[in-house]
Amino acid sequence: MKTHTLSVLVENQAGVLARVSSLFSRRGYNIEALSVGPTQNSEISRITISVNVEGHALDQVIQQLDKLVNVIDIIELPASTSHQVELILVRVAVANGASDQKKIESVLEKHGAHVVESTATSLTIQQTAKPAEIEALISELTPFGIMELTQSGVVAMGRTITS
Amino acid sequence: MGEEMTGAQSLIRSLENAGVDVMFGIPGGAILPAYDPIYDSKIRHILVRHEQGAGHAATGYAQATGRVGTCIATSGPGATNLVTPIADAQMDSVPMVAITGQVPSSAIGTDAFQEADIRGITMPITKHNYLVTRAVDIPRAIAEAYHIAASGRPGAVLVDVAKDALQEKVNYEWPKNIDLPGYRDHSQPVPQSIRDAAALIAQSVRPVLYVGGGVIKANAHKELRALAELVGAPVVTTLMARGAFPDSHQLHVGMPGMHGSVAAVTSLQKADLLITLGARFDDRVTGKLSTFAPGAKVIHADIDPAEIGKNRHADVPVIGDVRLTMAQLLPAVKAEFAKSQPDLTPWWKQVEGWRTTYPVGYDVPSDGSLSPQYVIERLGKISDPDTIYTAGVGQHQMWASQFISYEKPRTWLNSGGLGTMGYAVPAAMGAKVGAPDTTVWAIDGDGCFQMTNQELVTCAINNIPIKVALINNESLGMVRQWQTLFYNQRYSNTDLHSKRVPDFAKLADAMGCIGLRCERPEDVDKTIEAAMAITDQPVVVDFNVFRDAMVWPMVAAGTSNDDIMIARELAPDWDSQEL
Ligand SMILES: Cc1ncc(C[n+]2csc(CCOP(=O)(O)OP(=O)(O)O)c2C)c(N)n1
Numbered sequence: 001m002k003t004h005t006l007s008v009l010v011e012n013q014a015g016v017l018a019r020v021s022s023l024f025s026r027r028g029y030n031i032e033a034l035s036v037g038p039t040q041n042s043e044i045s046r047i048t049i050s051v052n053v054e055g056h057a058l059d060q061v062i063q064q065l066d067k068l069v070n071v072i073d074i075i076e077l078p079a080s081t082s083h084q085v086e087l088i089l090v091r092v093a094v095a096n097g098a099s100d101q102k103k104i105e106s107v108l109e110k111h112g113a114h115v116v117e118s119t120a121t122s123l124t125i126q127q128t129a130k131p132a133e134i135e136a137l138i139s140e141l142t143p144f145g146i147m148e149l150t151q152s153g154v155v156a157m158g159r160t161i162t163s
Numbered sequence: 164m165g166e167e168m169t170g171a172q173s174l175i176r177s178l179e180n181a182g183v184d185v186m187f188g189i190p191g192g193a194i195l196p197a198y199d200p201i202y203d204s205k206i207r208h209i210l211v212r213h214e215q216g217a218g219h220a221a222t223g224y225a226q227a228t229g230r231v232g233t234c235i236a237t238s239g240p241g242a243t244n245l246v247t248p249i250a251d252a253q254m255d256s257v258p259m260v261a262i263t264g265q266v267p268s269s270a271i272g273t274d275a276f277q278e279a280d281i282r283g284i285t286m287p288i289t290k291h292n293y294l295v296t297r298a299v300d301i302p303r304a305i306a307e308a309y310h311i312a313a314s315g316r317p318g319a320v321l322v323d324v325a326k327d328a329l330q331e332k333v334n335y336e337w338p339k340n341i342d343l344p345g346y347r348d349h350s351q352p353v354p355q356s357i358r359d360a361a362a363l364i365a366q367s368v369r370p371v372l373y374v375g376g377g378v379i380k381a382n383a384h385k386e387l388r389a390l391a392e393l394v395g396a397p398v399v400t401t402l403m404a405r406g407a408f409p410d411s412h413q414l415h416v417g418m419p420g421m422h423g424s425v426a427a428v429t430s431l432q433k434a435d436l437l438i439t440l441g442a443r444f445d446d447r448v449t450g451k452l453s454t455f456a457p458g459a460k461v462i463h464a465d466i467d468p469a470e471i472g473k474n475r476h477a478d479v480p481v482i483g484d485v486r487l488t489m490a491q492l493l494p495a496v497k498a499e500f501a502k503s504q505p506d507l508t509p510w511w512k513q514v515e516g517w518r519t520t521y522p523v524g525y526d527v528p529s530d531g532s533l534s535p536q537y538v539i540e541r542l543g544k545i546s547d548p549d550t551i552y553t554a555g556v557g558q559h560q561m562w563a564s565q566f567i568s569y570e571k572p573r574t575w576l577n578s579g580g581l582g583t584m585g586y587a588v589p590a591a592m593g594a595k596v597g598a599p600d601t602t603v604w605a606i607d608g609d610g611c612f613q614m615t616n617q618e619l620v621t622c623a624i625n626n627i628p629i630k631v632a633l634i635n636n637e638s639l640g641m642v643r644q645w646q647t648l649f650y651n652q653r654y655s656n657t658d659l660h661s662k663r664v665p666d667f668a669k670l671a672d673a674m675g676c677i678g679l680r681c682e683r684p685e686d687v688d689k690t691i692e693a694a695m696a697i698t699d700q701p702v703v704v705d706f707n708v709f710r711d712a713m714v715w716p717m718v719a720a721g722t723s724n725d726d727i728m729i730a731r732e733l734a735p736d737w738d739s740q741e742l
Contacts (some may be wrong), residue, residue, distance in 0.1 A: 011345060015294070019286055026287040056472065063469035069291040069311060073343040 220249020377441015
C-alpha cells in the first residue's frame, strides 16, 4: 500500500476535525498522520492527511470526504508535484560524553538539523525536512538512544511550477 | 432589522418558513422554550409516546409525501431515543430533520443533567448536523438543514439547539440565500456519460434495469417506465424501489436479492449489462460480491458520486439526478436504436423461462392453520392500489414485499438499509398524517409490534386511523428461520410465546383502537373487510398464523446469488433451463 497525501480545505468551524476523523473511523480508513492549521483565509482551515490506501480505495476516501458539507475542496498532492515537509523534535541520549556528541553532531550537520537544547546527558534536536529525510535522520540517531520523539504530520503544498 | 423575538420563537418561525406543516415529538427541559411558541404555531405538533416513534413517523411522512419529515425532542435521553430513527432515515436516504434541545451552552461539557453530545453521537449517522449556541444562528441552521436534507441524495440532518439560545432575544431574519461552499450540486449528468450509456445499451443483448430507491426519491417513475419500455429490458425493483415500476407490468420480473424472485436474481446474474438506476449494490442484493453478475458491464446512475465504484466497478458512471438522467437517456437511446437495435428475444425467452418455472409462491400449511403469505396476499388483493403499506423487519416484511402487487411509488414504506424492528407502526402513523385520505396498513410482526406499538395510543388520540395487520407467528420468525436452516433447529431465544400474551386484540382495545382476531383461512377476507369498514379509529388485526412458514427463495448470507434456493435444500433445476 502506498501513502497518499490529501490536502483538505475545510470551513473553519467547530467540529470539522471530528467530522473528518469520524468519517475515517466509520469507513475503516487508516490515517497515518494528520495536521491541521489555518490558511491565508481566516474562514478556511487546511487539514493535511496522510492515508495508506490503494488506488480504488483512495478514490472512495476522496469521494466520501467530499460529501462532508464542511469540506470545501480536496486535492491529492503527489510527492513529485508538491512540497512536503515534516517537523520533528527529538531528544537523543549522550551516553559516552564527547565522543558521542561529536558523532551526533556530524549526523546533524549532514542533515542540516540543529540543536535547540544541550545538556550533559542529552541533545534536543529540531529538524524540518521531507518525510524521507526525516526518516533517514531518525534511523541514524536511533543507535545513540532516542529518549523522546515528537513528530508533526506532513504539511504540503502543490508546486507553482510543475514540469 | 427583523422582528424581535426569542430564539425559541425564531426556531418555530424558521420551521414555518421552511415549509414544515407537521412535526412529531415530546417536550422536556432543554427544548421547553420551543414548546411555548409551538402552542400558537400553525404547525401541527403530534405528541408521541416515545421519541423513536417521532423519528419513524417523520420518516413515514417523508416517504409517503416526498417532503422533509420533522421530529423534535429534548436533550439527553430524548435525543438519544432519536438515534435509531436518524440512522434508519440516513441509511434509506430519507429527508428528515431532527430538532433537539441541548443544555445551556455554559453547561455543555460539564456532564450537566440530561446532557448528551448528540451532535457527536449522530455525526456518523447524519448527512450533516448542527450545534447552535446563539439565537442569531438558528434561522440559518434551519434553512440549511432543510435544504441539505431534501437536496441531492436526501438524508437525515440534526439541529441541536442550546437552551440559552432558545431563551435569548434576537431580531428574526430568515436567510435570503443559502451559502454552503462545500455542498455541491451533482444533479446535472455530464452529456458524455449519457452518450456512453446509450451506446452500451444499444450493444447489449441481455440488459437488466436494476432499479433502486433513488428512482422513487427522484420522482422518476414516469421516466423509468418510458425508458424500460423503450429498451424493452427486464426490470427488477429492489426492496427500497418496490412500486417505482408497476409489479403488473410485463417487463417487471420481481425483486432481486436475498429473498428475491428466481427470475430477478438470475437475470442479474446472467445479464451482459446492468442499467443501474438509483441503486447501491447493497450486499443483500449482490450476495457474495465477487460472484455477482459476473458477465455484466455496469451503467451506474446515481446522484451520490461516492456510490460509484463503492461496491462494484462502474463501466459508465452517470452522476446526476436519476430523473434528469433518464429523461436525457431517452432521446440518446432512441438515436442509438435508430442506427441499430439489439434483438432481446432470446434473452426474454430465458427470463420468461425462469419467471414461469419459478414464480414466488408458498405452501399452504397442511394442518389447516393460517398461512401468513395468504393473509398478506389477500390483504393486497382486497385493498385498492393507492393503499400505503408499511412493514416491520422480518419474515412478514419479505412476504409483504413479495405477495402484494405494488403499482405506484410511495405505496411501500419499509426499513431497508438499517432493518429496524419497530418501524411499521410509527411509520404508518407518519404516512397517514401525510396522506390522510389514503388507507394505510402497517404489516407488522409480533416481535416488531412489541417494540413501538404504543404509538397506537398517539394514533387513537390524534385521530390517525391506521390499520395494523399483525402477522403473529409467536416468534422472532426471521431469526427462527435462520436457526432452522443454519443452527440445527436450536431455537435459542426466538420464541415470544405471544399467541395470547399479550392478547393483542385486547391490547389494541386498551389503546383506544379496535382489536380483531383471525385464526382460520376462511375468516381472512371477512376480517380484512371488517377492518376496512372502520375508518374513524385505528384497527389492529391479530392474525394467528402458522409459525413454521419460511421465506423463499433465499440466497444465504455471504453466498453467491448462483446458489439461490427455492425451498429447503432445493435449488432451481438449472439443467432443464436454457442458460
Ligand atoms: C431493533 C432490532 N433488533 C433486532 C433485529 C434482528 N431481527 C431481525 S428480524 C427479527 C425478528 C422479527 O420478528 P417479528 O417482528 O415477529 O417478525 P417475523 O420475522 O416473525 O415476521 C429480529 C429479532 C432487528 N432487525 N432490529
